[in-house]
Amino acid sequence: MSDNVSKGKDRSVSRIAKEIYSKYGILIILVIMLVGSTLLTPVFLTQRNLINVMRQMSVIFIIACGTTMVIISGMIDLSSGSVAALSGVVATGMMVATKSAPLAVAVGIIVGGLCGAVNGAFITTFKLPPFIMTLAMMISARGLVLLYTGGIPISGIGNLNVLGQGFILGVPIPIIIMMIIFGITWVLLNRMKFGRYIYAIGGNEEAAIASGVSVKRVKAMTWIINGMFVGLAGVILMARINSGQPAAGQMYELDAITTVVLGGTSLSGGIGTIQGTLAGAMIIGILNNVLNLLNVSPYYQQILKGAIIVTAVILDIKTKEIRAKS
Amino acid sequence: MHLRGVVLEAHQNYVLEMKDIRKVFPGVVACDGVNLNVRKGTVHALVGENGAGKSTMMKILAGEYIPDQGEIYFQGKKAVISSTRDALNLGISTVYQELNLVPEMTIAENIFLGRELVDSSRMFVRFKDLYAQAGKYLQELGLKYDPRTKINKLSVSGAQMVEIAKGISRGASLIVLDEPTSAITDSEVDVLFTQIRNLKKKGITFIYISHKMNEIFSISDDVTVMRDGKWVGTHGIKEMNEKKLISLMVGRELSEMFPKVACDIGETVFEVKNLTKKGVFSNISLSVKKGEILGISGLMGAGRTELARAIFGLDSIDSGEILVEGRKAVIKSPADSIRQGVVMLPEDRKQVGLVLIRSVLENIGLSNLDQFTSYELLNIRKERKVCADIAKRVGVKAHNLQVQVKTLSGGNQQKVVICKWLLQKLKVLILDEPTRGIDVGAKSEIHRLMGEFAKKGMAVIMISSELPEMLGMSDRIMVMREGEISGELTREEATQEKIMTLAMGGRKQ
Numbered sequence: 001m002s003d004n005v006s007k008g009k010d011r012s013v014s015r016i017a018k019e020i021y022s023k024y025g026i027l028i029i030l031v032i033m034l035v036g037s038t039l040l041t042p043v044f045l046t047q048r049n050l051i052n053v054m055r056q057m058s059v060i061f062i063i064a065c066g067t068t069m070v071i072i073s074g075m076i077d078l079s080s081g082s083v084a085a086l087s088g089v090v091a092t093g094m095m096v097a098t099k100s101a102p103l104a105v106a107v108g109i110i111v112g113g114l115c116g117a118v119n120g121a122f123i124t125t126f127k128l129p130p131f132i133m134t135l136a137m138m139i140s141a142r143g144l145v146l147l148y149t150g151g152i153p154i155s156g157i158g159n160l161n162v163l164g165q166g167f168i169l170g171v172p173i174p175i176i177i178m179m180i181i182f183g184i185t186w187v188l189l190n191r192m193k194f195g196r197y198i199y200a201i202g203g204n205e206e207a208a209i210a211s212g213v214s215v216k217r218v219k220a221m222t223w224i225i226n227g228m229f230v231g232l233a234g235v236i237l238m239a240r241i242n243s244g245q246p247a248a249g250q251m252y253e254l255d256a257i258t259t260v261v262l263g264g265t266s267l268s269g270g271i272g273t274i275q276g277t278l279a280g281a282m283i284i285g286i287l288n289n290v291l292n293l294l295n296v297s298p299y300y301q302q303i304l305k306g307a308i309i310v311t312a313v314i315l316d317i318k319t320k321e322i323r324a325k326s
Numbered sequence: 327m328h329l330r331g332v333v334l335e336a337h338q339n340y341v342l343e344m345k346d347i348r349k350v351f352p353g354v355v356a357c358d359g360v361n362l363n364v365r366k367g368t369v370h371a372l373v374g375e376n377g378a379g380k381s382t383m384m385k386i387l388a389g390e391y392i393p394d395q396g397e398i399y400f401q402g403k404k405a406v407i408s409s410t411r412d413a414l415n416l417g418i419s420t421v422y423q424e425l426n427l428v429p430e431m432t433i434a435e436n437i438f439l440g441r442e443l444v445d446s447s448r449m450f451v452r453f454k455d456l457y458a459q460a461g462k463y464l465q466e467l468g469l470k471y472d473p474r475t476k477i478n479k480l481s482v483s484g485a486q487m488v489e490i491a492k493g494i495s496r497g498a499s500l501i502v503l504d505e506p507t508s509a510i511t512d513s514e515v516d517v518l519f520t521q522i523r524n525l526k527k528k529g530i531t532f533i534y535i536s537h538k539m540n541e542i543f544s545i546s547d548d549v550t551v552m553r554d555g556k557w558v559g560t561h562g563i564k565e566m567n568e569k570k571l572i573s574l575m576v577g578r579e580l581s582e583m584f585p586k587v588a589c590d591i592g593e594t595v596f597e598v599k600n601l602t603k604k605g606v607f608s609n610i611s612l613s614v615k616k617g618e619i620l621g622i623s624g625l626m627g628a629g630r631t632e633l634a635r636a637i638f639g640l641d642s643i644d645s646g647e648i649l650v651e652g653r654k655a656v657i658k659s660p661a662d663s664i665r666q667g668v669v670m671l672p673e674d675r676k677q678v679g680l681v682l683i684r685s686v687l688e689n690i691g692l693s694n695l696d697q698f699t700s701y702e703l704l705n706i707r708k709e710r711k712v713c714a715d716i717a718k719r720v721g722v723k724a725h726n727l728q729v730q731v732k733t734l735s736g737g738n739q740q741k742v743v744i745c746k747w748l749l750q751k752l753k754v755l756i757l758d759e760p761t762r763g764i765d766v767g768a769k770s771e772i773h774r775l776m777g778e779f780a781k782k783g784m785a786v787i788m789i790s791s792e793l794p795e796m797l798g799m800s801d802r803i804m805v806m807r808e809g810e811i812s813g814e815l816t817r818e819e820a821t822q823e824k825i826m827t828l829a830m831g832g833r834k835q
């Protein structure tokens with residue numbers, strides 16, 4: 001056995017396949033799903049349908065952008081669904097009162113930001129575990145929604161609905177907003193101190209502190225930005241359903257977390273990308289869409305979704321193992 | 327190389343033979359045709375510079391990594407080790423360089439992790455027996471800990487000793503110790519060596535990785551040298567001397583060990599007055615001048631690390647004050663301290679110094695992002711260039727700057743922390759065990775850097791448990807004992823004996 005000959009040769013086909021997979025992971029699943037869906041139903045690959053898919057995933061994706069940052073920094077947000085609803089109904093109420101859409105949007109974002117600030121304040125000053133704090137916020141914010149609306153939908157959303165239903169140059173506005181939020185998050189994570197800091201905090205909080213990072217401030221910032229995203233998502237949500245619905249946004253926090261984890265962000269913090277989250281959101285969006293196009297009963301849809309999520313994450317874990325061992 | 331392998335095959339008394347081992351990581355050949363033949367009942371030292379591939383060899387032996395090529399024979403039989411469990415079942419136990427204990431669990435629970443003593447129903451743990459047995463192991467090792475103590479209450483050295491106890495308790499016939507003494511005191515090393523010699527008599531074999539020459543010569547029977555992933559040779563320790571061994575490791579002769587540069591000592595830049603943290607240290611006053619290296623010596627547990635952490639703002643203090651350039655400095659967090667130009671290289675670099683799962687680049691940049699930021703945006707190109715330059719200057723060996731820090735060898739990880747601080751405008755540099763786990767070459771490199779800092783007018787405070795380093799590098803040595811200063815020695819008057827006397831409780835000088 002002469003190792004001079006075998007030296008450059010340990011790159012078998014399977015190794016290359018593994019390498020590609022471990023590099024692009026979730027993207028490959030996405031491509032497979034795109035191809036599979038196209039083969040399964042011809043309607044899938046029409047422009048109208050694809051735009052539909054994107055529009056439907058916009059609200060969850062915007063929330064997931066915030067959730068991505070929260071999870072990267074080693075925390076978790078269970079309150080986003082309720083906070084989105086609260087921001088949405090208050091914005092709708094504002095619209096009814098003032099007839100000014102920009103003001104309504106601003107108020108929605110501010111309400112979300114305030115809820116985020118409250119989360120952040122308690123988590124940083126009292127060292128509350130984010131799981132507990134945001135669980136409490138999820139319950140209380142929903143209570144505020146019911147209090148504010150009296151449990152009845154607020155109608156008279158007026159032209160605030162363009163936010164959910166309008167178009168600019170033929171592109172639906174929610175998709176445009178979604179891409180803007182994607183861009184903002186990408187810049188935050190990759191081109192600003194803030195991003196470097198949250199990766200470091202999620203990776204090793206003590207080392208971040210010892211490197212001079214003001215961990216409390218960065219965490220508080222994370223919660224406020226996250227809250228503002230959630231607030232905006234809440235306004236779009238109400239605009240899409242044309243009224244201030246007190247029951248809207250339930251379980252959205254879980255959808256957002258699923259999206260983020262599917263996108264390869266580690267629940268233990270320190271690792272993750274916003275591109276991954278986008279891929280995760282698209283996978284879920286396509287899945288919903290195709291199952292509907294194929295007329296699969298919603299009961300089966302639920303079961304199938306659970307199974308696919310588990311499969312995707314197992315694949316992701318496997319690739320990470322391959323990466324670690326080889 | 328192969329010829330030699332054939333010759334060695336003739337021996338029957340090898341308990342372990344690793345043949346022609348090759349392991350490639352993306353971009354790095356960690357081991358390339360390495361042979362390791364270990365005689366039964368001996369201590370076999372494995373030496374080489376940081377990143378030579380020692381730990382990788384041992385991780386292959388422990389089933390953590392699968393080699394790309396090569397064979398392992400254990401006790402005369404071909405061994406297939408494809409998981410850590412396989413290795414344990416064969417009787418190979420590894421104490422890693424990085425600690426592998428569950429911090430929230432007790433010593434006893436850690437020792438018996440995965441093989442808890444259970445009652446006849448196999449459902450309930452017999453805690454009483456667990457603690458009793460664990461206590462026995464601790465006692466055998468001469469450790470005074472209560473087995474009910476949680477690991478996170480122990481010092482690094484304490485935790486390390488528990489790791490060793492765990493290995494021994496597994497009844498392994500081959501124990502791998504990967505830099506076991508990098509974090510423990512000389513007296514603890516003595517205890518460990520006595521224990522190793524006892525176990526050797528019972529036929530247990532050890533593989534021993536260390537960068538400390540004196541230890542290698544005092545404990546080992548044979549030594550295998552690796553360099554850049556390659557097998558350089560295996561020798562009986564008797565036919566070796568320190569100089570020869572180092573030149574085999576480094577591939578060249580190494581110049582002076584402690585290159586102390588003479589430099590002008592200026593005015594006082596840093597003062598600590600009556601610093602007290604109840605139950606940890608009390609009434610500590612010290613001052614350092616520009617260009618001066620102040621050594622702080624003492625036994626493990628004397629409060630040196632705690633003092634350094636408190637000065638740096640990582641831990642709170644109860645009373646006392648800190649003055650930088652004569653002005654009182656309010657230091658409530660490391661961020662405050664860094665702003666004052668006072669930084670610390672922590673003892674526990676994995677826990678405090680580095681974000682292991684992030685890249686070399688991000689770790690170096692972390693404290694220095696303001697330098698790369700304009701209009702709130704990071705200048706990525708500048709960041710990469712500055713970090714690459716400093717990494718090159720300090721000599722960080724990494725495939726590229728994007729790899730996770732955890733894939734670097736121990737010594738190179740330490741260099742990453744140094745890089746991080748070198749990008750700051752420093753007035754005072756506190757080094758807590760700066761050369762722990764660092765190879766001879768890199769060590770003298772770090773000592774050279776220390777001299778350079780002093781020359782530039784920085785004040786350096788160095789905590790070290792290594793007396794030759796303490797004596798070689800310091801201008802002045804302060805000794806701590808049980809949280810108090812027990813004496814101070816000038817460079818001229820200091821000797822190992824005087825330091826030890828002060829550290830162990832001799833009278834004040």
Ligand SMILES: Nc1ncnc2c1ncn2[C@@H]1O[C@H](COP(=O)(O)OP(=O)(O)OP(=O)(O)O)[C@@H](O)[C@H]1O
Binds near residue numbers: 423
């Ligand atoms: N999981 C990994 N992924 C990529 N590279 C790795 C990995 N583990 C080790 N390496 C690389 O392999 C080489 C050998 O590393 P190893 O840890 O075996 O060195 P070592 O001899 O133990 O050094 P030290 O004395 O500093 O502990 C290094 O270049 C290191 O960066």
Ligand SMILES: [Mg+2]
Binds near residue numbers: 380423504
């Ligand atoms: Mg090592």
